[in-house]
Amino acid sequence: MPHSQITDVSILIAEDEEALLDSMTEYLELFFEKVYRAKDGQEAYQSYLKHHPDIIIADINMPRLDGLAMIRKIRENDRKTKIIITSAHSDQERLLQAIELHLVKYLIKPVQSDRLKTLLLSLVDELRSQRHTxxxxxxxxxxxxxxxxxxxxxxxxxxxxxxxxxxxxxxxxxxxxxxxxxxxxxxxxxxxxxxxxxxxxxxxxxxxxxxxxxxxxxxxxxxxxxxxx
CATH class of the missing domain: 1.10.10.10 (Winged helix-like DNA-binding domain superfamily/Winged helix DNA-binding domain)
Structure with missing residues (x-):
């Protein structure tokens, strides 16, 4: 591996398309040592409660508990976790519902890997600055x-x-x-x-x-x- 993994910032990826979840997880593990994954909103919320990830990437449409509903539950007591929503172009109207959820970014699928990497590394710097590390x-x-x-x-x-x-x-x-x-x-x-x-x-x-x-x-x-x- 050409670079060392980030060990002090953890990330959760929530995506119901299994092939996309696998590829996203594999990509994130190039940069982060602690990557958690979930195939639906309910599983993602339970993972959030267990691991308290620093960053969450969640699809807007997921079974059992959709992305927006999951984020609303998280935001009841947590305004600090950095949350990124991914969506298809057809979800533009639903994204308007997410404005009050204090999201970092809305990314339209297919997500460009270079753009995602730049965004995540900027969030890592921001988190470290907040922690004074x-x-x-x-x-x-x-x-x-x-x-x-x-x-x-x-x-x-x-x-x-x-x-x-x-x-x-x-x-x-x-x-x-x-x-x-x-x-x-x-x-x-x-x-x-x-x-x-x-x-x-x-x-x-x-x-x-x-x-x-x-x-x-x-x-x-x-x-x-x-x-x-």
Whole structure:
């Protein structure tokens, strides 16, 4: 697989056409580790109650419980879950009924994969921003609000200086931060200290051991880059 899967955002696909459900599930699993599927509205609602997905893609017409009825039930207590409706051109009038349901988007079938991918990745960014998290490699992420490092739901314990460096690097993801800037950030309360490249190199080595390989890369003569992609 050319890219790593998204592990911190889950998605539910609800579609009654079995072949389309299979192909949509297969496509979504290219990008998301947690993909739930349902073949009708009732099954989708039960899956929602069990898994609390972050994003739902639902067909407007489904047996047992149609898409709009399912979304109305969800919206009774939940305005946060991102919901996308898919429909045929003939459903345009029914889409007007969905305006008050706070949907992210209405997609007309057949759904273009590139358009869907762009939309989903923008929702992932939005969800992460709302959670105050920065996704790193291999299911690691940085909690920008609490200044903590996690792998899945498990905290990776950092020493005070390691945490301070992570905070600085995470505020400039995929950008070079010079060793001098890191040193000044660490010792901002001790301006009389002399810069030591060895001290920074040693600290960065210890920090790298707590992160996936190549999360922090050295840019020779420039500084260090925290890579999130």
């Amino acid at each position: 920065l996704a790193l490699k291999e299911a690691f992420y940085w909690d920008t609000l609490n200044q903590k490092l996690f792998h899945d739901a498990e905290e990776i314990v950092l020493k005070p200086r390691e945490r301070k460096v992570m905070s600085l690097l995470c505020s400039h993801p995929n950008q070079s931060v010079s060793a001098i800037d890191i040193y000044n950030h660490l010792y901002e309360d001790q301006p009389e200290r002399d810069f030591s490249s060895h001290a920074i190199a040693s600290l960065m080595k210890r920090l790298r051991q707590k992160l996936p390989k190549d999360t922090i890369k050295s840019a020779y003569g420039v500084g260090y880059i925290l890579q999130t992609k």
